[in-house]
Amino acid sequence: MRIVHSLLLTSKYFVLSFILISLISSCETSKAPDDSRTFNEELNIWHPKDFELKKLYSPSEEGMGSWVSMAVDPKGRLIVSDQYGALYRIEIGENDQMSVEKLDINLGHAQGLLWAFNSLYVVVNSHEGVEGNGSGLYRVTDSDGDGELDHVNLLKPLQGSGEHGPHSIVLSPDQKYLYLVAGNHTELPEFDKSLVPMIWAEDNLFSQMKDPNGHAAHIRAPGGWIARTDSSGAEWELYSVGFRNPYDMAFNDDQELFVFDSDMEWDMGMPWYRPIRLCHVIGGGEFGWRTGSGKWPAYYPDNLPGVVNIGQGSPTGVVPTRDLAFPAKYKDGLLLFDWSFGTMYFVNLSKSGSSYTGEKEEFLSGIPLPLTDGVAGKDGALYFLTGGRRLQSGLYKLSYTGQESIAKEANDNISNDAFEIRKKIETTLNKNEIDIDELWSYLSHEDRFVRYAARIALEHQPVNNWKSKLFTETDPLRKIYVALALVRNVTEPGDTKEKTYALLSEINATELSESQQIDLIRVYDLMSIRWGDVSGELKQDVIAQMQPALSANSKDLNQELCALLAKLDAAPAIENGLKLLEDSTYAYSEDEYISSEVANRSEQYGGDIQELAKNRPEERNISIAWSLSNIKSHWTANQRQRYFQWFARAFRKSGGRSYKGYIENIRQNALRNVPDEERQYLDGISAESFPENIDQKTIEQPKGPGRNWKVEEVVALADAKLTEARDYERGENMYQAVLCQTCHAMNTEGGSIGPDLTNLGTRFSVLDIAEAIITPEKVISDQYSNLKFTLVDNKIIIGRLFDETDSTYTVSVNPFSRNALTVIDKKEVSKKENATSSPMPPALINRLNEEELLDLMAYLISGGNKEHELFQ
Template sequence: MHVKTKLFILFAAVMAATACNNQPTEKKLTGNPKIDKLKLPDNFNADHLYSPGDNKQGSWVSMTFDPKGRMIVSDQYGYLYRLQLPAIGDTTTKIQIEQMKIGADTSSKVTMGYAQGLLYAFNSLYVMVNHNKDEKFDKGSGLYRLQDKDGDDNFETITLLRELEGEGEHGPHSIVMAPDKKSLYVIAGNFTRQPEMNRYSIRTSDSTDNLLPMIKDPNGHDQHSHARGGWIAHIDSTGTNWDLVASGFRNPFDMAFNNAGELFTYDSDMEWDFGMPWYRPTRICHVTSGAEFGWRHGTGKWNPSFPDNLPAIVNIGQGSPTNVVYGGNAHFPEKYKKAVFAFDWSFGIIYAVHLEPNGASYNAKAEEFLSGAPLPLTDGVIGPDGALYFLTGGRRLESDLYRIYYKDNKENTEVLAAEEPTELQQQRRKLEAFHGGPQAGAVEAAWPFLKHEDRFIRFAARIAIENQPVAEWQAKALQEKDPATMIQLGIALARQGKPDVKSALFTQLTTIDYSKLSESQQSDLLRAFELAITRLGEPDAAQKTLLIAYLDPHYPAKDNILNRGLSKLLVHLDAPKAVEKTMSLLADAKDDPEEQKTATASADLIMRNPQYGLDIANMLAKMPPMQQTFYATVLSQAKQGWTPPLQEQYFKWYYTAFGFKGGHSFLGFIDNARRNALALLPKDQFEHFNIISGDSLARSGGADVAKVQPKGPGRRWKVEEATLMIDSGLHNRNFEQGKAMFAATLCSSCHTVKGAGGVAGPDLTQLGTRFSNKDILEAIIEPSKTISDQYEATVFTMKDGSSITGRLVNEDDAKYFVSQNPFSPKDLKEIDKKSVNGKKESTVSVMLPGLINRLSPEELRDLMAYIKSGGNEKDSMFISSDKLTKK
């Protein structure tokens, strides 16, 4: 039996069993498709309250309630609106909605909007604007405070609390109330430059802190992200004092405190990195004071095991994190009152994350609370009535407002008592009191806890010491004799010391008896050496000799994490046997079961949605060996230690690697590592190793020109006409013709479906689970109407009066590197920065309009069926009605 057939039968059986045993009781259909598509636990009800798109009020992405129980929302690209909602069970009262009048200018001009964060607090409306100034909107990205000082129910006073540099989907996001009810927390994604702070609970650095050869995303994503990543700050109500609480995120949209006063967020990773050894699934993070979560560009991401960052408390899987809200004020059963709800825009799932105290942190389990397809979830909040209100939309998609409540909402109204922190959580907080700057007694108080068994305690103790002047503790650190304490102090000195401490630090760390350490302590020690090199500078010849003599006898180890650390260090140090030993490991390295589980955390989606579950299964079935990929990347910087047989073996590995299946950037990462290794060869050897390493495979990674062309007759398709035709139904469609039209209209040149196609644009495999027919057709017919900042072009105005337009992929101090051809995105034009007068984002999409105008109605139906099915030929759209009847 064919592998795909086996997988399909297996998944169908599992789906059936899951539906019978684990899913909520099937609810009666209401006749409202927006409600009927939702899956909820038993005894929960849903109301569809409003569709702003029906009234040309945009696509809503943020919300809050004011003291009068009115909801305030924001269009992602426009105004703020205020709503008076009917009570639960009231079917006669209509929603009252108004566009809010803000500031002295009450004309049609947008004076406040574009908000990805809203919070009503301290008799004010706080607005996190995520948008650069333009002709329509003169308020740039930043945090604003709106006040109604004259009591006329309009906010006439607008105060900019802090301007922020960054916008778009990874820009500044949400604001939440602090547990003390006297201050606020704000959160921003990795395209938002970290502003100057008054206080730093964690002292960040632009250093990547990773000896793995740096390869940025080969498709141009994240090229302009700031090295420190996304961040969270604690501020006072006036926005005067800012404290950096945590950093090293990719793009967390929101955060929430539980009733113990602990903070949580839902962070993403780059889905194009799926299958790479540095990929991390979307995850729930317990954000403690001074926390660092290790996101960096491309290969620079830190392993969650690194002691200088904190791990997730639960990995979710693939997705696009948006809202986070705590259920404490909900009129829900206690199980859900204590849950943190995490929203996934991509797959349309609200997870209820159940927390269980574990030492100084938590264990967590994520339960699917609500789901629907398509259901692009944006923001949510617990209302004054104890119901969960949430929005869908974003990117100008069709937007909706929903309300979720338990039974008749008259039960479970009691407020949960504040949860008492565990003993270790209390100890962690005592140590965190020393974060943020010099304090008397901090070093003495934190020192004993550097060797504590609890990782969060150790982390808090080290951050407390790092916040004190190095001169107060450096000498004491270099005299320390306890190995566990020495390791943590070595990390602290590497991060906060000056280069002149490097020799003494290497000498001290190499006195530790490596063989008597636990595996986690050995890993921490290797990280201390790595940080000393990245922060304090390259070791001199004598120091190299010392380090190689100390590390080489322990390589290879029995543990994959240890071998990653040892291989990086020894290859970087040019250890004589490093290449030979690493090549021996590369030959048959196996991934750890736990690591495979982490990397493939999205496998549970297979049993949630058969529409795209099989596509994920196919990807996981061809996952590349991550440990081998790591070794190959490490060896791409090796200059010494090669023999001809080892070189043959190494470069032939790449030929095999091009047959693996990963995310969109997988082949690019593999090819860039290959190219880096080839660049170190003598010129007379280049051609041979270029051929045997798979250069032909690297070059043929794109989609072929379609052989089947449309028969037509075509027409100039309009959104309304095409939507009406597709909405009438997609039945008995021709899968092969749909696939052929996907290539003939050049869609496959830029977009991937089921792992095949180009990478200049987003993956369309899951498009049908998130977008309506109108959304899809509008994106095809009017591509410039909404342009994601992930794929926008830049217009460069040159000093000679000319202009250059293309997608800015990379830049260095001297040049911009621009991709101008969406069908050949790797061909880059180099622009000398000295010749550029200015640059701005283009309002024209790099996607060409009119690509479907050659298609007849039947060909367009087949194309839409192919796109909506995600390339699944077993979808019901391709099964004849008589066969469906027989089934």
């Protein structure tokens, strides 16, 4: 099967792979995901009980291509588009009899269709299009009243095509605006006005790492966008930005806009990875997409979070359920289509403050089922398409046949104060005269969306109208959010920079909530990015203000604090960061990855997701490692060794296709900041080949929590508890997990670049063993020491002498890889001496908890003898 698969693979997405997936997975479809759904054996699709599912048409079999978008005209007819071809009109009669005709207009390649204002609006996504009608928004009308569309008018040309080009178009509930969404490879056209302050930037504290595989490396802020216009396309307004590649959007009953944004699956396992998610879009909204490592966390105050994370997939259609003749429980939500995993989700929306929360449930799924678009028909049924990328395409109809009421239930949660405040603020955007004092009061509102809207409204006003008000403010929250607006809008701060730093440094950070502390850190970040670093007493004030929060048990706060302190070149950032790196026991987010069952539906990257779930990377620690890689001073040799040994653990984790490339980029960035005389050695112990003779994936890793073990702590622990019977299997496992076997032999098994440990317990005390592990540089045997070669160009090479001839030295620069050999011409060597650092990294046991450490010590003392008294 794998051989056949490789022969068929001609592009990333291909038709026959879905057939193969269907064959491979057919046995799995007999298992019900839950008892609320039923299986249609003919169509190989799961759907809710008491629903009828029909396949109405197969356009691919009729030579009509692969359909990806659809709309409904006033007569209830469907209008659809082939992704790479023409537009078609479908009339569905009694008993679902089909009549399909090709529209006689020179338009096609549409990824957005809408009937409104007695016209068909078409979003073309194609460089060439049909008869040269390439990417853009078109309006098609019936010019002579004969009932046929015949006049094509280009309203807005767009620069962008392909998978991340222009996509869907929808009508606002008040029927005033057309909203158009485009992916991040679509250039921003000229706009008449903008609800988004047009002052965006990358705004990353450290330089962005571009995707190691090159995807979107040239794309800059603001990424994907949403704009709106009137029926004639006369005036255009930028509405929201910061998306990756949203394909479709919809309004709910509250006339609020939602968009389904995509992920970058190659980033899985990285701290900046964002799952596909449903976003509540407000006027002026920024959602933080940036290329590569630059994506903003959802908790940054200068962008907005998603309503609900879906997991992984390729978002396509979004269908509001209000017009579907479905049971009442489905009336207040949206159906979301995922192309990659053939899954349709229902998200039930509930108001929460001025925004929403959402609960997702799997609604419909199949293998293969590349969902593209859907609409509510005049009969209340759901009509949906499959296809895209030249796959076999289908038109389906899902109707409710049960006895439950389809009337919408009464909803008492019609409105609330926060919701009305946020809506009121949005109406002030782009207005010249507003009440600054009233707006000011909302900047410390408890609701995040209200605070965000108030800040955006403030940024629409001239800075001189509100700047001075900041420096008389006493409320800490208003200080934070007004300072955020100020730093975004003032390009030449002058003395405002020092005044703002001084103002913020007066805030007692311990009195702020965790999220408020993060907001304060983000303002400091932006001040450094846009206004330049602070120095002197103000710098020390900021460090003193924020450093105590590093002890908080918070993944998000710790990684943001570590980054800020690294940027400020604060020495405590190193030790605090290392303690975090040596702790791999923090809790993971539960909603970022789909289940194994859903992952099985896609061969595209379902396997990566399942492997990641079994061998998950330390996302927070990757962020910490990236921050520490940018610190050039204050390091001790011990700290550098502890830092670089972390990379070996990181390389052994699983992630997306770019995971190891990113880890290597972080490592290389760190190596650029180490002294020349240490670089060769640190390079060797941190390379991906470390270690090569043990498959760490088969070894159970320490559960921790670990600590920065000291010699006296180990001795005291052994004296108190080593008399108890220990666990041999766990001791053996810890011996392998902390890499002892990589370099040392025991009972003839293991490495040979360190001393044999078989008789360790008969020759050394617990104190000796603890010192050898924790401070290996204290005593270095000549037999196992490294040599330091200083070359005539002052380059330093450190390693173990592997071979020597009359003219060369052959040096093993990586003690964990026999293949990492460097040949040195003796003529190039100005000095050769013993290295002062140990080949053995320190702190290897810092991931272990007390019980794990005791079992390891027992295993070492016993020489790997299961019958030793310590295990009885």
